[in-house]
Amino acid sequence: MDLEFNIDKISGEILLTLYKSMLRSRLIEEKMLLLLRQGKISKWFSGIGQEAISVGITLALEEDEYILPMHRNLGVFTTRKIPLDKLFSQWQGKLNGFTKARDRSFHFGTNKYHIVGMISHLGPQLGVANGLALSNLLKNENKVTAVFSGEGVTSEGDFHEALNVASIWNLPVLFCIENNGYGLSTPSSAQFNCKDIADKAVGYGMESVIVDGNNIIEVYSTVYKIARDIRKNPRPVLIEFKTIRMRGHEEASGTKYVPKELLEHWASKDSIENFQEFLRVENVLTEEMEVKYKSRIVSEINDNLKKAFDESEVSFDLSSELGDVYKNFHFQKITPGNKTSRIRFIDTISDGLRQAMEKHENLIIMGQDIAEYGGVFKITDGFFKKFGKKRVRNTPVCESSIIETAFGLSIGGQKSVVELQFSDFAATGFNPIVNLLAKSNYRWGQNSDVVLRMPCGAGVGAGPFHSQTNEAWFTKTPGLKVVYPAFPYDAKGLLTTAIEDPNPVLFFEHKQLYRSIYQEVPEDYYTLPFGKASLLSKGEMVTVISYGAGVHWALKIIKEIDIDADIIDLRSLQPLDTETIFASVKKTGRAIILQEDSLFGGIASDISSLIMENCFEYLDAPVKRVASLEMPIPLASALESNYLPQSRFEIELQDLLKY
Ligand SMILES: Cc1ncc(C[n+]2csc(CCOP(=O)(O)OP(=O)(O)O)c2C)c(N)n1
Numbered sequence: 001m002d003l004e005f006n007i008d009k010i011s012g013e014i015l016l017t018l019y020k021s022m023l024r025s026r027l028i029e030e031k032m033l034l035l036l037r038q039g040k041i042s043k044w045f046s047g048i049g050q051e052a053i054s055v056g057i058t059l060a061l062e063e064d065e066y067i068l069p070m071h072r073n074l075g076v077f078t079t080r081k082i083p084l085d086k087l088f089s090q091w092q093g094k095l096n097g098f099t100k101a102r103d104r105s106f107h108f109g110t111n112k113y114h115i116v117g118m119i120s121h122l123g124p125q126l127g128v129a130n131g132l133a134l135s136n137l138l139k140n141e142n143k144v145t146a147v148f149s150g151e152g153v154t155s156e157g158d159f160h161e162a163l164n165v166a167s168i169w170n171l172p173v174l175f176c177i178e179n180n181g182y183g184l185s186t187p188s189s190a191q192f193n194c195k196d197i198a199d200k201a202v203g204y205g206m207e208s209v210i211v212d213g214n215n216i217i218e219v220y221s222t223v224y225k226i227a228r229d230i231r232k233n234p235r236p237v238l239i240e241f242k243t244i245r246m247r248g249h250e251e252a253s254g255t256k257y258v259p260k261e262l263l264e265h266w267a268s269k270d271s272i273e274n275f276q277e278f279l280r281v282e283n284v285l286t287e288e289m290e291v292k293y294k295s296r297i298v299s300e301i302n303d304n305l306k307k308a309f310d311e312s313e314v315s316f317d318l319s320s321e322l323g324d325v326y327k328n329f330h331f332q333k334i335t336p337g338n339k340t341s342r343i344r345f346i347d348t349i350s351d352g353l354r355q356a357m358e359k360h361e362n363l364i365i366m367g368q369d370i371a372e373y374g375g376v377f378k379i380t381d382g383f384f385k386k387f388g389k390k391r392v393r394n395t396p397v398c399e400s401s402i403i404e405t406a407f408g409l410s411i412g413g414q415k416s417v418v419e420l421q422f423s424d425f426a427a428t429g430f431n432p433i434v435n436l437l438a439k440s441n442y443r444w445g446q447n448s449d450v451v452l453r454m455p456c457g458a459g460v461g462a463g464p465f466h467s468q469t470n471e472a473w474f475t476k477t478p479g480l481k482v483v484y485p486a487f488p489y490d491a492k493g494l495l496t497t498a499i500e501d502p503n504p505v506l507f508f509e510h511k512q513l514y515r516s517i518y519q520e521v522p523e524d525y526y527t528l529p530f531g532k533a534s535l536l537s538k539g540e541m542v543t544v545i546s547y548g549a550g551v552h553w554a555l556k557i558i559k560e561i562d563i564d565a566d567i568i569d570l571r572s573l574q575p576l577d578t579e580t581i582f583a584s585v586k587k588t589g590r591a592i593i594l595q596e597d598s599l600f601g602g603i604a605s606d607i608s609s610l611i612m613e614n615c616f617e618y619l620d621a622p623v624k625r626v627a628s629l630e631m632p633i634p635l636a637s638a639l640e641s642n643y644l645p646q647s648r649f650e651i652e653l654q655d656l657l658k659y
Pocket of ligand 1: 245
């Protein structure tokens with residue numbers, strides 16, 4: 001025996017459960033490797049030799065405590081007793097799987113079994129775990145959340161952001177790092193330059209321990225004790241599990257780059273064989289029992305495999321595929337009383353947010369400097385005092401992690417609004433927006449009840465990184481909703497709807513409008529529907545389509561040159577009100593779209609195509625798009641004003657009318 005087991009206070013029953021759970025995972029995997037060789041499944045990431053980690057952690061936690069595994073953690077799924085037929089269907093891309101054949105292998109979650117699976121980008125798991133842990137704390141539930149990561153993932157920014165947030169917020173998260181020596185072909189020595197990964201916790205003010213990942217008793221006992229402690233005294237702990245990856249990154253890639261002696265050394269420390277021998281010596285396990293367990297597991301595997309293989313191949317159903325991109329939301333119109341006051345755009349955002357906080361007790365707001373300081377635009381001024389530090393949360397500078405946290409909160413049943421200090425900074429949270437928030441409902445039915453507030457736009461002399469209007473980064477990603485009001489009344493009613501809607505909404509707020517545009521706005525809470533443009537003026541000569549600040553530029557120029565135009569303020573870009581656009585263009589025969597963003601690939605291009613495709617016979621002239629120049633946004637106002645499209649809009653409009 002190459003491992004020593006200290007079983008002080010562990011019952012025989014638990015010892016056998018640990019053994020059987022590892023065995024079950026190993027036997028399933030061996031069968032999968034066989035099927036892979038027979039070409040019956042397509043890809044496999046082996047966790048052979050690492051079973052003690054998945055199994056030990058899973059059994060050390062309560063069944064209703066969330067675990068967020070990675071691609072080598074079959075033992076988490078099998079130990080949580082996920083029905084094997086469903087698991088096999090998942091791997092075969094069948095309908096009975098957890099993703100309705102929409103995603104592969106371990107890329108799924110199941111709230112029934114308290115498991116949240118990974119996305120391919122690996123690191124986001126860590127931030128999602130923070131969200132789940134925060135959700136538990138907010139609900140006063142003393143639960144631990146465990147999240148897995150390989151040593152390779154510890155190089156991702158997500159890892160560092162997640163540890164930092166968890167430590168600052170005292171979140172009861174177990175960061176379980178499986179240091180298996182290699183990230184694909186890259187050895188640990190080329191991945192990080194500290195002695196142990198456990199050292200990384202120090203910089204974040206976090207405790208850490210190192211565990212022999214092949215020793216099931218050490219894994220189970222350590223995790224059990226730490227979990228018990230952090231349930232009472234919430235805080236994160238990093239556990240580094242030393243182990244090895246015995247097979248290729250995935251089966252096809254092999255292990256040529258791993259020294260033979262290293263594999264031999266670890267083979268002698270095999271987690272199952274050593275434990276089995278120990279249990280025999282201790283008289284906990286007999287040969288008969290072993291044979292019985294194995295044959296039971298093998299027939300369970302074969303029966304369930306048969307079910308999965310017998311299941312027919314999935315067929316394409318358009319309405320089901322498109323129907324799952326967003327979670328169903330039945331808009332409820334809430335009409336306000338008659339009392340109004342004349343307020344600025346910025347005040348309506350603040351009012352809408354405050355009233356939504358009063359209405360939804362499960363709503364959390366997060367962002368940089370939003371608490372005591374009130375946010376850089378002072379939109380949340382006074383919120384901290386009124387709603388308290390649990391619900392109004394200052395965050396470190398880490399957009400990615402906070403957006404991942406918001407997704408975790410959503411799984412836990414909380415709504416959240418994240419204030420991006422400037423919409424430009426969504427760039428550092430891009431991955432979780434377009435891959436996690438946008439795709440999870442489609443992939444495994446988990447909605448993202450998250451609103452991202454996006455102060456945006458130029459005209460304020462703020463240069464390339466504080467002036468962008470980056471809605472087009474998101475309008476092209478199915479699964480996201482994109483709202484972009486131009487008036488205070490709309491801003492409030494659309495913001496409250498964004499918060500009611502259980503889908504991820506990017507809510508663009510143009511900074512130049514914040515303090516320059518006033519309107520009579522109801523004092524009460526009210527909602528306005530998405531996907532309904534507003535027709536600001538009616539005319540016969542041309543249809544002018546815009547949104548955000550562009551609406552105000554168009555209104556001004558059209559008033560100056562005094563023409564008779566339909567002016568459409570889109571209000572929301574995804575969903576887009578094509579009905580109003582087409583009806584107007586069919587009437588006027590001419591369309592011009594004004595967009596603040598630079599031209600190529602912006603929403604104006606899509607609207608133009610839609611008009612051509614749907615209204616061609618009604619057009620008296622080609623559709624015009626007017627937008628900013630194809631360059632970054634410059635600082636000085638002489639440059640910025642020429643970058644922006646106002647001056648070109650008038651010329652293009654006159655041209656269109658003359659055509
Ligand atoms: C953001 C991102 N970059 C690269 C990859 C490709 N990739 C998949 S797994 C992997 C190695 C991960 O290594 P590690 O975290 O040590 O986990 P292990 O596979 O060893 O269990 C890489 C580079 C990816 N999936 N996502």
